[in-house]
Amino acid sequence: MTKKFWVGLALVLIIPGLMFATSCAKKKIESEPGVVTIEEEPVTEGVTADDERARRRALEQQRIREERLREQAKARRERAELEEFQNEHIYFEFDKSRLLPESKEILRNKAKWLNAHPDVSVIIEGHCDERGTSEYNMALGDRRAQSAKSYLVDLGIGSRRLMTISYGEERPLDPSHNERAWAKNRRDQFVIE
């Protein structure tokens, strides 16, 4: 009998307490909307798993894209370097085949590039302005190409990679008959074979 009493008492005391507790909890839910998100968390958790895959995919795509951009940039840079290599001529004084200081600077850059591209061979073209005779200019163009070749060989470029050809006065860049055109035409050009 007394045991029943204690159980009954305990129930009388605990249940309202529980009820109170539950009502408290309910109140909390209503008063703190943040908890609602906690209740929704499992749902959110389901979405996150997919999102992670997408995120990784995006990251991967991003990486590929960046890689591609880097490659494109590199290719662009290389193309620019190649273009610079081919389009940057060196110039000479009238009736001279000696290298000017600025020409040596350009040739040092060309040597760097050639060192970075060991499988490339180059034709060095020697050109002259129209003054003087075509015969002598053909020989002078030969010397001009040879000057650049010797300098590059001294910088460590294999002479087999460097062919020379003289065009004398036959291929002017500027066909005008004045000092500006002549200065432009007295040059070495570098052509990738």
Next chain:
Amino acid sequence: MQRARHVVIHLILGLAVPLLLIWSSIPCQARVYIDITAPYLRKIPTAVPFFKEVGAGNKHKEFAETFANLLAETIDFTGFFKILDRGSFLEDPQQSALMQHTINFKNWTDVGAELLIKGGFEYQEDILKVELRLFDTFGGRLIIGKRYTGHLKDHRRMIRRFSNDLIRRLTGHEGIFNTQIAFVSTAAGHKEIFVADFDGYNPKQFTDTGAITLFPAWSSDGRWLAYTDYGRGKPDLYMKNIKERRGTVTSFKGSNITPSWVPGEFSLAASLSHEGNPSLYLLTGKGKIVKRLTHHWGIDVSPAWSPDGKALAFVSNRSGSPQIYIKDMEDGEVRRLTFQGNYNTAPEWSPRGDYIVYTGLVRDNGTNIYIVSTDGGEPIQLTRDADNNESPTWSPDGSLIAFCSTREGVSRIYVMNANGANQRRLLTLQGEQTDPSWSPRLSGY
């Protein structure tokens, strides 16, 4: 010496006319009417009336005129003659006689003619007969008389043959009417070698490489042309038999340029750069190296043989600027020939061996043609105030020099007497013409 001889010629032509009467009994070879070695020539006033049509009347009046004009132009090319204006002539050629004893020479001396060339022709069924006679008007004497038979298309050859005989007879030297001039032309859109007759007639494209072709050079027998050509992508040397269109290529590394045939031999000098700097080499006509001719750090280019093949003129920048040097092939000694100006190139040795003609570039004075004695001394400037003048080449008798000039804008070929007189354009083609090279006398004319 030359001056003395010159004075003698003047006496003969101008003052001592009566002497001719006595001289006319002396054999023909004794008399030289024109001294082509004289520095200044007096042009001989010469009458070339229209030809007379003999036989079947006056049916081909146009030939009477065109043949006479062609003959006058042909001999006038030499610069030795003053062709008289036909308007002043006192005779109607169709009515006048061709024979010495029937010609009234006073009609010709009265209009100032010292020489008279009369022509007659007959043209029937495409057979052309031409008779040409050269008279000394003061002597009243036939100097040459020739008759030619052929087809109409042969008339130019007939007139040129007669002109050759006439020059041989008047100067004691062979004429140049059986020569040609090779040159570089862009008429085809790029540089190819063309060949025309001495007077610019009948220019024909000789090479067809589609590349750059330069520096034509005739062998001394006229059978071979050597030249530089980029047909294989770089300047190589080609030796080509003109008639058979066959030959060889010399393709050493670097430049293979500026050939010059050894007189009387099937070998040539050229500038090759396969050992580093452009140097002169002796090659066989098949392009094999016989030996190296110059050893120097600088540029050696543009060899030109003396007529006897015992000396070689060339261009070198061994003194710092391009100058002309002469190498004695017997003792190997090299001496500098030009000292005036600092850009002297493209030498050519005169056929008599006494002068070298070359191109000199002087700042503010343009590019001009000069000659200098092979012993050295003062050069003589032959062109002036006519823009750029380059690449001189002698006619095989040494009386004329062809060259190229930009005096009329684009570069064209011109001819002048060896003293610089009578400068005139040789021919007009599309594009620009450069680098003339006069052939030796050719057979088959």
